[in-house]
Amino acid sequence: xxxxxxxxxxxxxxxxxxxGASATTAHAFMxxxxxxxxxxEEAKASFHxxxxxxxxxxxxxxxxIPAGEVFxxxxxxxxxxxxxxxxxxxxx
Numbered sequence: 001x002x003x004x005x006x007x008x009x010x011x012x013x014x015x016x017x018x019x020g021a022s023a024t025t026a027h028a029f030m031x032x033x034x035x036x037x038x039x040x041e042e043a044k045a046s047f048h049x050x051x052x053x054x055x056x057x058x059x060x061x062x063x064x065i066p067a068g069e070v071f072x073x074x075x076x077x078x079x080x081x082x083x084x085x086x087x088x089x090x091x092x
Contacts (some may be wrong), residue, residue, distance in 0.1 A: 005030075012026070015029055015030060058088075061088075062090050062091060063088040063089055063090055063091070064088055064089070064091045065086045065087070065088050065089075066086075069086040070086060072086075073085065073086050
């Protein structure tokens with residue numbers, strides 16, 4: 001599939017400069033930039049979809065872990081402290 005992009009001159013010059021510094025062509029540089037952006041956006045979409053699934057499961061079960069407990073647990077773990085993993089329970 002052939003694609004034509006209109007790129008502002010200033011952006012073209014920046015791409016050419018960076019491509020040269022990376023010992024690659026402007027074309028290869030732009031393809032890699034597109035691939036990287038796709039990976040980021042696909043990962044973001046996957047993250048959001050998983051968050052929606054988990055929220056739906058949480059709402060259905062009525063169980064949750066208070067944010068303060070989660071933050072305390074994560075802080076302890078980051079400091080190398082052995083901490084019991086908080087447990088989900090019914091929320092009011």
